Amino acid sequence: MAQANTPAPARKLPGSLDTNRRLDRWLSINPDGTVTLVTGKVEIGQGILTALIQMTAEELDIDVSRIRLKPASTAFSPDEGITSGSRSIQESGLALRHAAAEARDLLLARAAQKLGVTLESLTVKDGVISARGGGSATYWELATPDLLAREASFDVSAKLPQEHVVVGTSLERIDIPDKISGKPSFVQDMKLPGTLHGRVCRPLGPKATLQAIDVKEVEQMPGVVAVVRDGSFLGVVAEREEQAIRAERRLARLAQWTLGPALPANDPRQLLTLQAEAETEVISSKGNPDTGGAKQLSAEYTKPYIAHASLAPSCAVAQWEGGKVRIWTHSQGIYPLRGDMAQVLGLPEDHIIITHAEGAGCYGHNAADDVTLDAVLLARAVPGRPVRVQWMREDEFGWEPFSSPMVMKLNASLDDQGNIVNWGHELWSHAHSTRPGGRGGVNLLAAWHLEKPLPAAKPGNPPLPGGGSHRNAIPLYDFPNQKVTNHLIRRSPLRTSALRALGGFANAFAIECFMDELAEAAGADPVEFRLRHLKDGRAKAVIERVAQMAAWKPKEKGDGERGRGIGFARYKNLAAYIAVIAEVKIEEEVRLTKLWGAVDVGQAINPDGVINQIEGGMIQSASMALKERIDFDRATVTTRTWDDYPILRFTEVPEIEVALINRPEAPPVGAGEGTQGPVAAAIGNAIHNALGARLRDMPFTRDRIVAALSA
Amino acid sequence: MTLTLNVNGKTCAVEADAETPLLYALRNDLGLVGTRYGCGLGQCGACTVIIDGKAVQSCDVPLSAAAGKQISTVEALCSDTSLHPLQKAFIAEQAAQCGYCASGILMAAKALLDTNSNPSDADIRNALERNLCRCGTHSRIMRAVKRAAKELRGER
Numbered sequence: 001m002a003q004a005n006t007p008a009p010a011r012k013l014p015g016s017l018d019t020n021r022r023l024d025r026w027l028s029i030n031p032d033g034t035v036t037l038v039t040g041k042v043e044i045g046q047g048i049l050t051a052l053i054q055m056t057a058e059e060l061d062i063d064v065s066r067i068r069l070k071p072a073s074t075a076f077s078p079d080e081g082i083t084s085g086s087r088s089i090q091e092s093g094l095a096l097r098h099a100a101a102e103a104r105d106l107l108l109a110r111a112a113q114k115l116g117v118t119l120e121s122l123t124v125k126d127g128v129i130s131a132r133g134g135g136s137a138t139y140w141e142l143a144t145p146d147l148l149a150r151e152a153s154f155d156v157s158a159k160l161p162q163e164h165v166v167v168g169t170s171l172e173r174i175d176i177p178d179k180i181s182g183k184p185s186f187v188q189d190m191k192l193p194g195t196l197h198g199r200v201c202r203p204l205g206p207k208a209t210l211q212a213i214d215v216k217e218v219e220q221m222p223g224v225v226a227v228v229r230d231g232s233f234l235g236v237v238a239e240r241e242e243q244a245i246r247a248e249r250r251l252a253r254l255a256q257w258t259l260g261p262a263l264p265a266n267d268p269r270q271l272l273t274l275q276a277e278a279e280t281e282v283i284s285s286k287g288n289p290d291t292g293g294a295k296q297l298s299a300e301y302t303k304p305y306i307a308h309a310s311l312a313p314s315c316a317v318a319q320w321e322g323g324k325v326r327i328w329t330h331s332q333g334i335y336p337l338r339g340d341m342a343q344v345l346g347l348p349e350d351h352i353i354i355t356h357a358e359g360a361g362c363y364g365h366n367a368a369d370d371v372t373l374d375a376v377l378l379a380r381a382v383p384g385r386p387v388r389v390q391w392m393r394e395d396e397f398g399w400e401p402f403s404s405p406m407v408m409k410l411n412a413s414l415d416d417q418g419n420i421v422n423w424g425h426e427l428w429s430h431a432h433s434t435r436p437g438g439r440g441g442v443n444l445l446a447a448w449h450l451e452k453p454l455p456a457a458k459p460g461n462p463p464l465p466g467g468g469s470h471r472n473a474i475p476l477y478d479f480p481n482q483k484v485t486n487h488l489i490r491r492s493p494l495r496t497s498a499l500r501a502l503g504g505f506a507n508a509f510a511i512e513c514f515m516d517e518l519a520e521a522a523g524a525d526p527v528e529f530r531l532r533h534l535k536d537g538r539a540k541a542v543i544e545r546v547a548q549m550a551a552w553k554p555k556e557k558g559d560g561e562r563g564r565g566i567g568f569a570r571y572k573n574l575a576a577y578i579a580v581i582a583e584v585k586i587e588e589e590v591r592l593t594k595l596w597g598a599v600d601v602g603q604a605i606n607p608d609g610v611i612n613q614i615e616g617g618m619i620q621s622a623s624m625a626l627k628e629r630i631d632f633d634r635a636t637v638t639t640r641t642w643d644d645y646p647i648l649r650f651t652e653v654p655e656i657e658v659a660l661i662n663r664p665e666a667p668p669v670g671a672g673e674g675t676q677g678p679v680a681a682a683i684g685n686a687i688h689n690a691l692g693a694r695l696r697d698m699p700f701t702r703d704r705i706v707a708a709l710s711a
Numbered sequence: 712m713t714l715t716l717n718v719n720g721k722t723c724a725v726e727a728d729a730e731t732p733l734l735y736a737l738r739n740d741l742g743l744v745g746t747r748y749g750c751g752l753g754q755c756g757a758c759t760v761i762i763d764g765k766a767v768q769s770c771d772v773p774l775s776a777a778a779g780k781q782i783s784t785v786e787a788l789c790s791d792t793s794l795h796p797l798q799k800a801f802i803a804e805q806a807a808q809c810g811y812c813a814s815g816i817l818m819a820a821k822a823l824l825d826t827n828s829n830p831s832d833a834d835i836r837n838a839l840e841r842n843l844c845r846c847g848t849h850s851r852i853m854r855a856v857k858r859a860a861k862e863l864r865g866e867r
C-alpha cells in the first residue's frame with residue numbers, strides 16, 4: 001500500500017498560544033518577585049483579568065498578589081484579535097494556563113540542575129522550589145530573560161481540575177477597589193500633560209453631506225485651538241472640555257447638510273421587503289421537512305434595532321509626534337483597529353501605537369473604535385498635544401452601531417401524542433459584525449465622511465457553529481425532521497454590528513416562545529415538554545434545576561395578573577447552558593418581579609464572577625425585552641438621550657437568584673452572553689401565562705399588551 | 712473668571728466660565744476624576760456628588776450655583792487609612808461590573824444613609840432611582856447598601 005504523503009495535521013497549542021507561540025509574549029518572571037502577565041484580551045467589565053490571573057497563578061504555584069498586568073498594546077501584546085463572544089477564557093485563558101505550566105517546568109528543570117537533585121524531589125510553594133533532601137531556589141533568582149525566549153512546546157500538561165486551589169475560588173476582582181474609590185480607572189479619566197479636548201459635529205443623518213460652513217466665528221470662540229474640516233467630517237479642538245462642547249454646538253447650528261436617501265419605516269418587517277437581496281442558506285436540514293402531523297402551528301417573532309447604550313459615552317486619546325501617532329482606546333481589538341487606522345492615515349502600521357485603556361461595559365461593538373479615529377483626526381491638527389475626545393450622549397445613541405432588527409418565522413407539527421415531529425425556522429437579519437478588520441474597506445465612522453472617503457468593508461456574518469445572524473437558530477432539541485433557513489441582508493439602513501449574543505438573542509427568544517406555544521397546543525407543561533424533546537443531559541440538568549429553584553408547579557395557570565414562564569438555550573449551541581424562569585405581575589406595565597437562573601459554564605474559574613456576569617446579563621436582557629428600541633424618522637436616528645431610551649431602573653429590576661452547576665471536569669466557557677434569549681423568552685412566556693395574550697414582538701410595551709389583549 | 716469652590720473640605724479656586732457645569736471643573740481642574748460624565752443631561756447619575764447634604768447631578772449644576780456650598784465627591788468617602796463602610800460593602804458584595812456607575816451610586820447611597828440609618832429595600836431603590844447601571848449590577852448594589860447600613864449602625 002502506498003504511503004500517504006500528506007503531512008500529519010499540525011498539532012494545535014491551547015487557545016491563542018497557537019498563533020502567538022513565544023512564551024515571553026505572555027509572561028515574564030521578574031527578579032523582584034513578581035510575574036508580569038500580558039494578554040491581548042481586555043477588561044470590559046466582565047472580570048476577565050481576574051480570571052486570567054487565577055489561571056496563571058494556579059499553574060505557576062504562586063500567590064495571585066505576585067501577578068502584574070500590562071495593559072494590552074500593539075507595542076508588545078500577543079495579537080488575539082477581538083475580545084468578544086465570551087471567548088477570552090478559551091483563548092487567552094487556555095494560552096496562559098499552558099504558558100504558565102511550561103514556565104514552571106522550565107524553572108523546575110533549572111532548579112534540579114542547580115541543586116543537583118532529581119525533578120521528582122522538587123516541590124514549589126509561592127515561587128520557592130525546595131528539594132526533599134534540603135536546598136532551595138526561587139523563581140526570581142532562577143529566571144533569566146532567556147528562560148522564556150522560546151516557543152511553547154507540546155510536552156507539558158497543565159494541572160488536573162482536582163489539583164486546583166486558586167481556580168474555582170471566588171477571588172475578589174482586582175479592579176474593584178480602585179473603581180469604588182474614584183481612582184482614575186478608565187480612558188475617560190486619562191490626563192496627559194497639555195491635554196486638549198475635542199468634539200465632533202456629526203452629519204444630520206447617516207448619509208448626509210456637509211454643504212457649506214463658515215467656521216470663522218467658531219475659531220474665535222474662547223479656548224478654541226483648531227477647527228478641523230475634511231469633507232463631511234467636522235470637529236473642534238479646545239483648551240477646556242466645556243469650551244469644545246460649546247464650540248461643537250455652534251458648529252452644529254452653522255453647518256448646512258444635504259440629506260441622504262430617506263430612511264425606511266422603523267419596522268423589523270422591512271427586512272421581508274428586501275428578500276431580493278437576501279443571501280439565503282439552509283443551515284440545517286434533517287429528515288423530511290414536509291412531514292405533517294396532527295396539528296400544525298406557525299408564528300412570527302420580531303426584534304427591533306437596539307443599542308449597546310454603554311453608560312459611558314465612548315472616549316479616546318491621541319497624540320501625534322513626528323509623523324507617528326500614539327493612541328489610548330477602549331477598543332475591543334487593538335490590532336484590527338490598527339490595520340483600519342493605517343489605511344485611513346496612509347501610514348505603516350508600526351507608526352501607530354495603540355494601547356488599551358479600560359472603558360465602561362460595552363457589550364459588543366459600540367463606538368469605541370469610531371471615537372478613536374475622531375481623536376486621531378483632531379489631534380493631527382495640533383501635533384505634539386494629546387487630544388481627548390469623548391462622544392456626547394446624543395452622539396453615542398445617534399451613531400453607535402446597533403444590533404440588527406430581526407424577523408423569525410417558525411412552524412412545527414405535533415403528532416397525536418403531542419410530540420414535535422417537524423420543525424421549521426426561517427430568519428431575516430442584517431449583519432452582526434462590522435468591526436474594524438473587515439475585508440475590502442474600513443469600518444470606522446469618520447473614514448466614510450472624509451473628503452476622500454474610504455468604503456466600508458463588507459458587513460460580516462460570523463460562520464457557524466458559533467454563527468452571527470444564525471447564532472442559536474438551530475434548535476438544541478431533538479426533532480426527527482427540521483429545516484432552518486438564514487436570510488442575510490447585508491445592506492442595512494442604519495449601521496449594525498455585534499451586540500451581546502448577536503442573532504442568538506432573537507433566535508433563542510423565538511424558539512423558546514414557540515416551544516411554549518407548542519406545549520400549550522399539546523396540552524403539556526412547558527418544563528416537561530422541553531425535557532421530553534432533549535437528549536443532552538447538561539441541558540436537562542439546568543432546566544430541572546431552575547424549575548426546582550422556582551418551585552415550578554406543572555401546568556400552573558396565571559391568574560390574569562401574575563404569571564411565570566421559562567426559557568432555555570445553550571449559548572452558540574456549544575458554550576454555556578442557561579435556563580431561566582421569570583415571574584411577572586401585570587400592572588400599568590409589565591413588572592418583572594423575579595428571575596431565577598441555572599447555569600452550567602463547565603469549569604467555573606471564578607464562580608462569583610460567573611454569577612455576577614449572569615445576573616448582569618439577565619437584567620440587561622430583561623431591559624431589552626421590556627423596554628428597548630431605537631427610533632428613527634426619515635432623516636436620522638431620533639433616539640438621543642436616556643429619556644428616549646429608557647432602561648430598567650433600580651425601582652424596576654427584579655429580585656434575582658442564580659445557581660451555578662459547576663463541572664470542574666468540563667472545559668471552561670465564557671458566561672457573558674448566554675442569558676439574552678432565555679430571559680426574553682421567559683418573560684414573553686410569563687406574560688402569556690399571566691394574561692393568555694402572546695407578545696411576539698419585542699419590546700413588550702404597555703401598548704403592545706393592550707393590543708394583544710384586544711386582538 | 713475665578714470661582715471659589717469648597718470641595719471635600721478644601722477651598723479651591725477655579726478659573727472658568729461661571730456657566731461651566733461643576734462636573735468639568737471637578738474632573739479637569741481639580742483632578743477629581745471619580746465623578747463621571749454619562750449624559751450631561753441629569754439623566755444617568757454617573758456624575759452624582761453631594762452638595763449641602765443632598766445628592767445632585769454635577770453635570771446639571773453651573774459653577775455659579777455651586778460656589779459657596781459644601782461639595783463632596785467620591786474621593787472623600789475614604790480616609791487615607793480606611794475605606795467607608797459603603798466601599799467595604801461594595802467590595803464584599805463585588806457590587807460592580809465595569810464600575811463606571813459606581814461613584815455616582817456610592818454618593819447617592821451615602822446621601823441616603825446620612826439621613827436614614829435603616830433603609831428598607833424600597834428606600835434604597837427610590838434613593839438610587841436617578842442612577843443608571845447598564846451592566847445590571849443592581850441586586851448586588853442593593854445588598855451592599857444594606858450591608859453598609861448595618862455596619863454603620865454598629866451591627867455586624
Ligand code: FES
Pocket residue numbers: 747748749750751752753754755756757758759768769770771
Ligand atoms: S452625567 Fe450627569 S446625570 Fe448623566
Ligand code: FES
Pocket residue numbers: 045311360361807808809810811812813843844845846847848
Ligand atoms: S457596573 Fe457598569 S454601568 Fe454599572
